[in-house]
Amino acid sequence: MSKYNVIAEELRSKIVSEEYPVGSVIPPELKLMDSYQVSRHTIRQAIAVLVNEGFLRKEKGSGTYVDDRFKNQNSSEKRTKTIGVITTYLSDYIFPSIIRGIEEELQKNGYSLLLASTNNNPEQEKKCLENMLLQQVDGLIVEPTKSNQYNPNLSYYLSFKEAGIPVVMINAYYEAIDLPSICLDDVKAGFLATSYMLENGINELALIVKMDDLQGKLRMRGFIDAFETYGLTFDSQNIFTYATEEKASITETVASRLLEKQSAVKGVVCYNDEIANLLVQRLIAAGKMIPQDISIIGQDNSTLSTAGEVALTTISHPKEKLGIDAAKWMIKAIETKTLSDSIVYEPEVIERQSVLKKQSY
Numbered sequence: 001m002s003k004y005n006v007i008a009e010e011l012r013s014k015i016v017s018e019e020y021p022v023g024s025v026i027p028p029e030l031k032l033m034d035s036y037q038v039s040r041h042t043i044r045q046a047i048a049v050l051v052n053e054g055f056l057r058k059e060k061g062s063g064t065y066v067d068d069r070f071k072n073q074n075s076s077e078k079r080t081k082t083i084g085v086i087t088t089y090l091s092d093y094i095f096p097s098i099i100r101g102i103e104e105e106l107q108k109n110g111y112s113l114l115l116a117s118t119n120n121n122p123e124q125e126k127k128c129l130e131n132m133l134l135q136q137v138d139g140l141i142v143e144p145t146k147s148n149q150y151n152p153n154l155s156y157y158l159s160f161k162e163a164g165i166p167v168v169m170i171n172a173y174y175e176a177i178d179l180p181s182i183c184l185d186d187v188k189a190g191f192l193a194t195s196y197m198l199e200n201g202i203n204e205l206a207l208i209v210k211m212d213d214l215q216g217k218l219r220m221r222g223f224i225d226a227f228e229t230y231g232l233t234f235d236s237q238n239i240f241t242y243a244t245e246e247k248a249s250i251t252e253t254v255a256s257r258l259l260e261k262q263s264a265v266k267g268v269v270c271y272n273d274e275i276a277n278l279l280v281q282r283l284i285a286a287g288k289m290i291p292q293d294i295s296i297i298g299q300d301n302s303t304l305s306t307a308g309e310v311a312l313t314t315i316s317h318p319k320e321k322l323g324i325d326a327a328k329w330m331i332k333a334i335e336t337k338t339l340s341d342s343i344v345y346e347p348e349v350i351e352r353q354s355v356l357k358k359q360s361y
Contacts, residue, residue: 004045007036011046015055015066016130017155025063026056082112083330084137086128087170088120088145093274094302094319098170101323102141109331111138118145120213120244122152129156133163139330140167146244147172147214166333170326172214182326182343186215189315189347190222191229193269193297196313196349198230200358202267202295206238208254208279210271216241219299223269238265251275255282258294266294267355273298273305276312280354284309291356301350311352318345 014020027035032043047064050056054069085102089095103113114135116128125145132140133156140160145151154177160167173181197205207223210216220239227234240257242250258265270276276298280290288294290310298305298314305312318325325343333339 003036003038004042004049007032007038007043007046008049011050012053012055012134013126013130015050016133016159017126017153018159020066022066022068024066026066028063080136080138081110082114082135082137083327084114084116084132084135084140084142086116086118086125086132086140086142088118088143090115090117093272093304094300094317097319098323098326101320101325102327103323105324105327106331109327111327111331120145122146125151126153126156129153133159137165138334139165141326141330142167142169143171144169144174144214146212147174148217149212151176166330166339168326168329168333170322175214180329180339180342182322182329184215184317184322184345184347186218187222187225189299190219190269191226192222192347192349193219193299193315194223194226195230197267197269197295197297197355198226198232200295200355202356203232204238204264204266205234206240206254206258206265206268207234208240208242208250208268208270208275210243210247211241212243216271219271247275251278251282255279255286258283259286259288268294268296270296270298272300273302273312273314276314276354277304277308280308280310280312291354295355297355305350305352310354313352313355314350316348316350321345 011026020026029040029043033040036043047056051058054067056064057067058064083106085099087095087099090099099115106113114132114137116131118125118128122145151174154174157167157177157179167179169179169181171183173179173183194205207220209220240250240254254268257263268279270279276296280296283290283294290296296312298312300317301314305314322345329340
């Protein structure tokens with residue numbers, strides 16, 4: 001991009017996030033020239049872009065002000081019949097099924113879909129949210145990014161609410177902001193996965209859990225609740241946590257620990273089917289038999305649960321139904337101007353071959 005477009009994009013971002021609120025004066029040209037180390041002409045080009053877009057207005061002899069024309073353009077009276085959808089990923093894991101459900105339901109009702117992904121990166125989420133505001137979407141279906149961490153983009157969600165644009169979260173939510181959500185009961189999912197192991201006499205358990213997303217925190221709570229319910233204890237050294245950026249290495253870390261001679265672990269509760277599938281492959285390659293030597297349970301009943309050498313016992317996830325319900329929720333919110341309650345799905349165990357079952361005599 002040209003220098004003036006780069007500057008315009010940064011100023012636009014500060015306006016959308018309300019760092020420069022409506023009615024405020026942006027820094028004078030000389031200060032912007034110094035900040036960006038560019039000429040007055042370049043600064044004036046950037047300002048002209050934002051004046052044309054309705055973000056700024058110039059008042060002779062007074063300064064350049066943040067205008068409210070941009071917010072008026074996004075008012076609920078101007079319908080685009082477009083729903084923004086932001087997910088952490090697009091083509092990986094369970095996301096194609098969720099997106100398919102959203103898209104089919106929207107198309108049936110004459111709506112189009114504007115799709116974006118964050119790669120679970122807050123900076124990318126910021127760009128997605130800005131673009132959705134600029135594209136004047138009628139509503140936003142969003143899977144939050146790193147939902148178990150502080151999110152620097154919360155002000156953008158408030159901008160949607162102030163503009164009368166309905167927002168619904170899927171798969172997780174931000175605890176710091178009050179927005180409706182459509183999710184699996186992840187505490188119960190963790191509880192069911194762990195209980196299934198314990199009921200089959202597999203008490204020496206490890207847990208692999210992703211801790212930058214809310215689902216991980218909730219599934220770990222379910223793991224702990226199951227041990228408490230059964231009056232058993234677990235070894236905290238067998239709790240393995242990881243963040244998004246560590247996904248590639250976590251299965252090797254866990255496999256190395258399980259392959260140690262002194263390891264007493266007989267079962268692993270995994271954050272999802274992706275991690276479970278990778279762990280199964282690694283342990284089989286090292287000569288272990290699944291489930292005879294080590295039992296493994298996944299989460300989400302994804303295509304990966306039946307793609308490996310051993311079909312995974314796992315926990316259900318509604319996927320396409322979640323997408324359909326999210327689209328229905330959004331259409332109702334737009335057309336009736338009422339926000340429905342959050343939706344929570346009940347999980348269940350999907351039995352396959354990766355957990356050694358207790359023999360009954």
